[in-house]
Amino acid sequence: MLRIELYKIFSRPRTYISFAVITAITFIIQLAMYVDGSSFVEFAIQGVGDQFDIQGRVLNGYLITYLILQSLLVQVPLLIALVAGDVLAGEANMGTLRLLLTKPISRTKVVWVKFVSSLVYALALLLWLAIIGLGASVLIFGTGDLINLKSDAFIMLLEDDVLWRYGAALAFAALAMATVAALSVFMSAFADNSVGPIIGTMGVIVVLTIFTNLELPLFNLVKPYLFTTHMVAWKGFFDVPVPYEAIAQSAIVLTIYIIGFVVATMVVFNKKDILS
């Protein structure tokens, strides 16, 4: 059944829109950096550059990859919603859901397979991002030491200390994308057409991201409980020292969200009166 679901996902043209969007954004960032990257670097490090002379290849493939990940890991959840929000609602919309449930498969298994197939799609998207983000950037710009700017810190990582961090960051990003996939599938269980779950997922992510990024005392109270706060924990792997404890805590929170969304979807879907 998983194979069929994967076939359904990867045979739709819509699926490849996401890959095209990621390719286009990555290419635009790489082109912009290739043409005028030095001005960007000068602007970015001016706070430190006023006091220190920074020489060498600051603009390298590792820095470009970081910028691409920073930009895209905000957009990728929306692209995941495009497919994952459709898995149940799309079937309902096309009138194939009732047919599917006539087979000797439990509704719980249907939800589980739909979630896993969405997850595979999300991971494929992430893998593609790694290939064209990291691979192409390193090919074009070469490798080098990585400068990472936080709001209150200037972090420099030596070239031979960077690659494992990308591996770990992408692994964590997979967990974050799994959360988005689980949310989309959950939303999908309520609707009979895919527009609602897709826009609903996007809306939830956008609103919670605003909550996460606004520095207001009221929001600070709820921030630790929002999954969007923990989705950016991949950045922790580029800190010194790596805040493993906080990253592990973020991983636990995201896992709880994933389990919660999947179980909730199963409950809702099992109780749902399928009319289409």
Added chain:
Amino acid sequence: MRSMFRYYVLVILLLMQSISYAQQQDVDSAQYLFNELKAKLDRVEDYTADVRVNIDVSFMKVPPLAGKLYFKAPDKMKLERKGGISILPKKNMSLALNTVFPEGDITIIDAGNDVLDGTPVKVIKIVPHNDVAGIVLTKVWVDKERLLALRTETTTRDNGTVKMDLDFGKYANLALPDKVTVYVDVKEFKIPKGVTMDYDAGTAGKMEAPKDDGKRKKGKISINYLQYNVNAGLADSVFDENE
């Protein structure tokens, strides 16, 4: 006649002593020490040194940087790290002694004696008549015996006060230090969180973000010189920035 002879001998002896005292005074004078020190430093026209740089600044997390430091008189300096990124204090002004001394018309003031780690030193103040180079005042603690600057304190117009401690070893005869520790004033570093989109480990976990009082802070940069290659003749092109 004999008493007359004694009188002459006494006068000659007194005269010789006063000349010797005057000469000693001259050797101890701030101007003399400064000239001698400057002459000693000027003997080094260029050098290449294997170095290890440690940066200890509150907002900077930079691992120890091993590389090659190139210097060419009067003020060219570059740290090369085989394609890696190098970080040095702005304008390198605080790493080479030659650049700490203001150029042009200066006034040398004797600021008395002091003791640094058990070594008696003469403190010299160097005041430039104009601050074109941005240096307002330089204080130098000079080891009179070895003619070495053990500490400098440079007050600049824009970059606060830069203090530098120097340790000498096998290259002391060329006034080249084995270790230089630079203490600099650093400004607060802040970028809006909305731009960096930080992962706040303090919010997500238990770790607290570092507190910042918004004032200037002290930073420390240590450079260990492992090996020098002096006066080998360095081309200006070595210092060209191509990145």
